[in-house]
Amino acid sequence: MSQAAEKSDQATALEKNMKEIVALCKRRGFIYQASEIYGGINGFWDYGPLGTELKNNLRDWWWRKMVLCPPIGPDGTPVDIVGLDSAIIQNPKVWVASGHVGGFADPMVDCKETKLRYRADHLIVFTPKDGQGSSIAVQEGDDFEESKARRFKKFAGKKTDADFEKRALSDIAFSEFANIIGPDASKPGTLTEPKAFNLLFETKIGAVASDDNVAYLRGETAQGIFVNYKNVLDSSRVKVPFGIAQIGKAFRNEVNPRNFIFRSREFEQMEMEFFCHPKDAKMWFDFWKEERQKFWQEIGLTKGNLLMREHGHNELVFYSKGTFDIEYKFPFTDPGFGELEGIAYRTDYDLTQHQTHSGTKLEYIDQTTNERFLPHVIEPAAGLTRGVLALLCEAFTPDPSRPSGVYLNFHPRLAPKKAAILPLTAKDGHPEIATKLYLELREEFPVDLDIKQNIGKRYARQDEIGTPYCLTIDNDTLKDETITVRHRNSMKQERIGLSNAKEFIRKGLESAAQ
């Protein structure tokens, strides 16, 4: 290792931590790099045997809390939410209506001088009305007025605000760029032609590829819900307010995948669109903000690592009347936080768009009040794969005092394996009893049976994959039908009856998050 690399390792001990988490994930079969034997592929990851279990556990828990057993609403009545599983590929018009094609295809410009990149629609250009001198570009943002004053002082001469015409860079022909001074440049003409960045993956439908059959892999699961809103309304006897939930893959051609599975090009979402009367939207927004925070705490993320952050005016998308992010303190964002879930008040934007583009009436008719309206939507949209990453980071607990040096402190209900059945030795009838217990327990829980090697090695292995309980069969078991429970976190042991094993694990799964 070079000196420079050594230095950077020392400088960021937290990065090292992330490295260890990634290494453990691979070593024990949680997450592998996709297509690894071919050199990998940037932005894609495969879930191994244990990663799949972990992800499924989080997915199922969300579904249970959202669809099968949703919380009681603010007025004391149960909330009504139904499930959906829409196709990944829809009519391309869906993505035109949603704004993903065209509207959000943010054109970017680079500055050749400073190597900085900007969104073209975020650059405000001031062009002198008299045609004398250069145009001045300023980036939109919190410090817009400040930056503008600074750049004017430097480049505007005696001209004032009134002497300039104000336009977005995206509305200006490239032929004029030669006369524009970039936001951080020292001279005009350093901005490149805007390049369109469409984050949607394109594909072609049918065996013969042509431009006529372009389609898109969904960039979010939400649109599948909006386009089925009327179907659900007509077929499932729900009434406003109600929600439609969906879990599934989504795809975004991220400019720069980073940080393990945090930002990848193929990922999984858990989204719920809650349709309500516009006058109740505020109430439901507050309700879901609360509920969603509880959810993440319930599965074991500690309060100190969670943050509720409101979007500022600049990052708020134009149709949203408010968005909160639930953020988690990942090792790679520490001391900052990274988004786990967004809770957005989307108004009636999506339904309006689809109503307009499809020509299908999407109004809701309230039979009791005879009112017609487009419901407003509150959207809690969580990243399933980001949730998995947060669980792994939270659970990862270095402990130099134990042989494995580390254990994963999963809540039992999230742990990929709930228990391991370990005969103390591979003789004296231990394996026979262990196998019988294993066959009995696996009907209800994911459990491991491990007979080979010494007991210490086997405990250590289970620590590394976060199995909360090890059940050990020994000579006493033969005599009095008791087994040893070895607890993952404390390494302490207790003796329970062989026949109580099922009930013991059940209780563990129901326990509150620590």
Add this chain to the structure above:
RNA sequence: GCGGGCGUAGCUUAGUGGUAAAGCGUUGGCUUCCCAAGCCAAUGAUGAGGGUUCGAUUCCCUUCGCCCGCUCCA
């Protein structure tokens, strides 16, 4: 996408212009009454492609991937 750093077994490291070394892991066998113990054996790597060379893991180029900063993230 830009700039910087880095690619040797599953992991951690060693080493060399001339047969690539070790510990741990993993697998099998023996042993073992509670935390990676002991013994025996097996397993397995220079990210990929090209160039220079009699010969490249080592030198050069390209590419892929990972990490860091910037940028981006509907």
